Amino acid sequence: MSEVPRLTHVREDGTAQMVDVSAKAVTARAASAAGRVLLAPAAVAALRDGTVPKGDALAVARIAGIQAAKRTPDLVPLAHPVAVHAVTVDLAVADDGVDITAQVRTADRTGIEMEALTCVSVAALALVDMIKAVDKHARITDIRVTAKSGGRSGDWSES
Numbered sequence: 001m002s003e004v005p006r007l008t009h010v011r012e013d014g015t016a017q018m019v020d021v022s023a024k025a026v027t028a029r030a031a032s033a034a035g036r037v038l039l040a041p042a043a044v045a046a047l048r049d050g051t052v053p054k055g056d057a058l059a060v061a062r063i064a065g066i067q068a069a070k071r072t073p074d075l076v077p078l079a080h081p082v083a084v085h086a087v088t089v090d091l092a093v094a095d096d097g098v099d100i101t102a103q104v105r106t107a108d109r110t111g112i113e114m115e116a117l118t119c120v121s122v123a124a125l126a127l128v129d130m131i132k133a134v135d136k137h138a139r140i141t142d143i144r145v146t147a148k149s150g151g152r153s154g155d156w157s158e159s
Contacts, residue, residue, distance in 0.1 A: 017078075018078050018080065021080060021109040024110065024152075027108075027109075028105070028107050029110075029148070029151055030106075030150060031111065031112045031145060031148045031149075032103045032147040032148075033104075033144065033145050034101045035099075035120040035123075035142055036100065036124075037097050037131075038138065038139040039096065040137065043134045047098070048093055052131060054130045057130035061089075061091055061098075061127040064125070064126035065100070065119040069084055069115040069118055069119040072114050075118060080110045082106050082108040082115070084112070085106050087104050087115075088103045089101070089102045100123050102119040102120045104116045104119060110151070111148060111151055113145045120143050124140040146159075
């Protein structure tokens with residue numbers, strides 16, 4: 001029978017801990033994430049026409065995502081504070097909503113996947129806030145890490 005892997009963020013007594021990464025080497029790391037906000041046709045039209053009552057929803061969502069990536073350790077309790085060196089957020093209006101992608105880069109001791117996920121999540125939340133006057137049924141979906149590179153575990157991509 002195989003041994004159950006030990007969870008690194010849980011001590012022997014079952015309580016949470018932040019893992020000590022001080023002995024790890026600083027390496028270049030990157031992560032990408034994606035998600036969608038599903039919208040009614042009227043909301044899609046308002047985004048395309050620039051007639052969202054609260055203003056430029058895509059610009060606000062982009063800035064919210066960038067800010068969120070930098071604040072990830074304040075939101076995810078066991079995430080290490082890392083030096084976020086670059087964040088790119090793209091929002092593409094589709095016929096049924098908005099596709100959100102983010103790329104985050106660092107040179108640090110631990111991965112940056114949580115920052116990429118937080119970026120997409122908060123960009124989606126900000127978009128829903130901006131568009132709610134037009135679409136009260138907007139739905140955030142499919143948020144996931146799409147790729148990572150660097151670090152001991154190497155590179156990974158969903159495709």
